[in-house]
Amino acid sequence: MSVTTDSPQAGAAASMVAAPDMVSRTWVERLRRPGAERDAAAAELHGLLLRTARFEIGRRRAAFSQLCGADLDDLAFQSADDALMSILRRLADFRGDSRFTTWACKFAIVEAGVKVRRHAWRGREVPLAPEFWPLIADAAPGPQQNAEARDLLCAVREEVERLTVRQREVFVALALNDVPIDVLAERLNTTRGALYKALHDTRRRLRTALAARGLGIAMGDEP
Amino acid sequence: MTANEPDDARALAERLLGPQEPELSCEECFDVLDVYVEHELAGADAGTAMPAMRAHLAGCSACRDDHDSLLALLRTGSGG
Numbered sequence: 001m002s003v004t005t006d007s008p009q010a011g012a013a014a015s016m017v018a019a020p021d022m023v024s025r026t027w028v029e030r031l032r033r034p035g036a037e038r039d040a041a042a043a044e045l046h047g048l049l050l051r052t053a054r055f056e057i058g059r060r061r062a063a064f065s066q067l068c069g070a071d072l073d074d075l076a077f078q079s080a081d082d083a084l085m086s087i088l089r090r091l092a093d094f095r096g097d098s099r100f101t102t103w104a105c106k107f108a109i110v111e112a113g114v115k116v117r118r119h120a121w122r123g124r125e126v127p128l129a130p131e132f133w134p135l136i137a138d139a140a141p142g143p144q145q146n147a148e149a150r151d152l153l154c155a156v157r158e159e160v161e162r163l164t165v166r167q168r169e170v171f172v173a174l175a176l177n178d179v180p181i182d183v184l185a186e187r188l189n190t191t192r193g194a195l196y197k198a199l200h201d202t203r204r205r206l207r208t209a210l211a212a213r214g215l216g217i218a219m220g221d222e223p
Numbered sequence: 224m225t226a227n228e229p230d231d232a233r234a235l236a237e238r239l240l241g242p243q244e245p246e247l248s249c250e251e252c253f254d255v256l257d258v259y260v261e262h263e264l265a266g267a268d269a270g271t272a273m274p275a276m277r278a279h280l281a282g283c284s285a286c287r288d289d290h291d292s293l294l295a296l297l298r299t300g301s302g303g
Contacts, residue, residue: 109296216240
């Protein structure tokens with residue numbers, strides 16, 4: 001899946017960095033080497049991933065008020081285990097565009113982040129209906145600029161009602177109700193990437209519809 | 224969520240409609256997240272160098288969370 005139309009911009013990142021540094025090359029070589037050396041490197045890497053997962057879970061601790069320290073650490077271990085498996089499976093993908101440890105840590109961050117978000121929403125109903133639309137119609141009249149903003153938001157609401165049921169549910173859940181995309185992906189049995197593609201396409205459709213009505217957030221309006 | 228203040232209406236509309244410029248997918252964002260963050264740490268203007276990545280981070284809260292965490296981790300010096 002690709003949302004973008006400018007993959008070369010992603011590729012440009014590779015041209016901004018040098019070849020793998022010595023430490024990174026050593027990591028990869030050790031992890032590729034068979035036997036005890038690989039096991040030792042994997043154990044060392046797991047330690048780094050575990051510290052990273054604990055860091056991420058610590059940042060999201062507010063979402064875990066119902067869990068004790070042992071539960072949280074179990075979650076961190078699961079995240080580190082899953083991250084290590086992904087790294088070993090994708091080791092050939094490491095090109096040295098960053099330090100190996102930075103590349104590896106992002107796996108643990110994402111694994112822990114997904115687990116945090118899903119855990120926090122366990123047992124909660126995912127709101128797919130636009131029940132939380134702001135009561136903008138009741139807002140007091142203000143300066144012209146603010147009135148235009150309210151008109152824009154009213155138009156967004158009208159255009160959302162014209163979406164298909166699926167488009168509307170995904171848009172409302174993700175963009176309006178702030179349901180984490182990993183949580184919605186799990187509930188709808190799809191992937192984070194596929195859901196974001198759906199959201200991206202819906203946003204584009206809404207912007208096009210608003211532009212046809214002479215509304216929208218023009219680039220010139222941005223500071 | 225409430226947006227009873229007119230200023231909030233504008234901000235909410237912008238957030239709902241997402242970034243206007245071309246953006247990466249979540250998978251592409253993950254692929255270059257480490258490079259983007261290291262550029263930021265080096266003091267470079269990563270957003271200008273990788274505008275499609277900047278746009279995705281503006282539109283995808285989950286990827287933005289991941290980005291913020293990786294950046295925070297490395298700033299502590301705990302990233303290996």
